[in-house]
Amino acid sequence: MKKGYFGSFGGQYVPELLMPPLGELEEACATILPDADFQRELDILLRTYAGRETPLTHCPSLSARLGFNLWLKREDLLHTGAHKVNNTLGQALLARRMGKTALVAETGAGQHGVATAAAAARLGLSCTVFMGEEDVRRQAPNVMRMRLLGARVHPVTNGTKTLKDAINEALRFWIAEQRTTHYCFGTAAGPHPFPTLVRDLQSVIGKETMAQCREAFGALPDTVVACVGGGSNAIGMFFPFIMNPEAAAVRLVGIEAGGTGEPGCHSSAPLNLGSPGVLHGQHTMLLQDKEGQILPSHSVSAGLDYPGVGPEHAHFHAAGLAEYHLVVDSRALAGFAELCRHEGIIPALESSHALAWVLDNAADLPGGGHVVVNLSGRGDKDMDIIREHLPALCA
Numbered sequence: 001m002k003k004g005y006f007g008s009f010g011g012q013y014v015p016e017l018l019m020p021p022l023g024e025l026e027e028a029c030a031t032i033l034p035d036a037d038f039q040r041e042l043d044i045l046l047r048t049y050a051g052r053e054t055p056l057t058h059c060p061s062l063s064a065r066l067g068f069n070l071w072l073k074r075e076d077l078l079h080t081g082a083h084k085v086n087n088t089l090g091q092a093l094l095a096r097r098m099g100k101t102a103l104v105a106e107t108g109a110g111q112h113g114v115a116t117a118a119a120a121a122r123l124g125l126s127c128t129v130f131m132g133e134e135d136v137r138r139q140a141p142n143v144m145r146m147r148l149l150g151a152r153v154h155p156v157t158n159g160t161k162t163l164k165d166a167i168n169e170a171l172r173f174w175i176a177e178q179r180t181t182h183y184c185f186g187t188a189a190g191p192h193p194f195p196t197l198v199r200d201l202q203s204v205i206g207k208e209t210m211a212q213c214r215e216a217f218g219a220l221p222d223t224v225v226a227c228v229g230g231g232s233n234a235i236g237m238f239f240p241f242i243m244n245p246e247a248a249a250v251r252l253v254g255i256e257a258g259g260t261g262e263p264g265c266h267s268s269a270p271l272n273l274g275s276p277g278v279l280h281g282q283h284t285m286l287l288q289d290k291e292g293q294i295l296p297s298h299s300v301s302a303g304l305d306y307p308g309v310g311p312e313h314a315h316f317h318a319a320g321l322a323e324y325h326l327v328v329d330s331r332a333l334a335g336f337a338e339l340c341r342h343e344g345i346i347p348a349l350e351s352s353h354a355l356a357w358v359l360d361n362a363a364d365l366p367g368g369g370h371v372v373v374n375l376s377g378r379g380d381k382d383m384d385i386i387r388e389h390l391p392a393l394c395a
């Protein structure tokens with residue numbers, strides 16, 4: 001396989017000015033990441049600061065209704081509230097070892113921004129976060145958290161004022177500040193080596209899940225389901241399964257956000273509804289028009305609201321190594337309500353998409369079997385959206 005490619009997807013489609021910092025990062029990934037001291041320091045941070053390992057929780061009421069065992073991988077219980085901190089602690093530690101003094105990041109739902117701000121504060125780095133103005137509005141509590149943690153948050157007013165535009169601004173900032181600054185990319189997307197770096201840092205999710213399933217019910221699960229925005233929580237869950245020949249029979253299901261589902265409305269489902277193209281330094285599946293202009297995306301969950309997807313998912317999709325479906329806003333909200341009321345867990349709206357697919361497709365899942373949903377984050381950040389969309393649930 002060509003370096004930095006997953007099948008025909010991936011690569012480094014960037015301006016010349018980004019080649020030096022990408023080369024420097026590639027070198028650091030090859031030399032610093034595998035170092036035993038680095039791995040030890042990261043492991044201590046993940047365990048004693050972030051709260052790994054996260055539990056695998058059985059859902060007794062939903063399982064009784066569904067006819068199979070529903071398990072949740074509880075990334076929502078991590079420090080800062082989502083899986084994002086697995087990646088930011090790894091990248092912040094890497095940046096410090098590279099001699100950088102600052103981090104820049106983009107954020108959609110704000111979870112990656114908060115996790116970057118926390119990692120930066122913890123490791124003595126300064127932090128700048130770009131966030132679309134629309135996301136600043138709908139994820140206000142996370143903006144406050146980033147600022148409390150010492151990050152400078154820049155609202156982005158270009159384009160659709162969401163994640164895509166925030167990434168553009170962060171890349172521009174990185175070009176200017178590359179000597180002192182590491183770009184802490186928030187998902188398994190972008191130019192090489194980010195998709196591989198983020199995947200490797202998030203693979204702890206899948207590795208723990210496999211061991212926990214063996215301990216809980218003596219086998220690997222029948223089906224594993226994760227939501228897909230850029231794709232980091234899903235790739236972190238899927239990759240160890242794909243690499244293990246004993247897991248060849250495990251069904252891997254990624255869930256994209258279908259938006260409102262009304263005819264003519266925008267979605268965030270490039271694998272289901274898009275075509276190949278280039279965005280943010282990578283060749284991948286994109287929502288675009290015939291001329292290659294990127295279409296606006298939409299999802300009720302800010303963290304899934306992105307017109308592209310990480311290149312390794314595009315490859316898994318093309319090669320049939322995983323399957324990808326979409327779930328619309330209203331079904332994700334229904335899944336959210338079910339988990340609140342029946343299991344006492346308030347999930348992030350992103351993770352609710354994965355949960356909703358399981359609830360809506362129970363008839364196709366193995367009776368008496370075991371299904372794991374990656375609960376990528378908690379729903380505290382989504383209270384304003386829930387109040388607006390599910391007023392009866394809040395009354």
Ligand SMILES: Cc1ncc(COP(=O)(O)O)c(C=O)c1O
Pocket residue numbers: 082083108109110111112186187188227228229230231232233234302303304348350351376377378
């Ligand atoms: C809780 C949660 N889950 C999922 C995502 C989607 O990102 P990814 O596809 O990289 O896991 C986000 C993004 O902000 C998030 O906050």
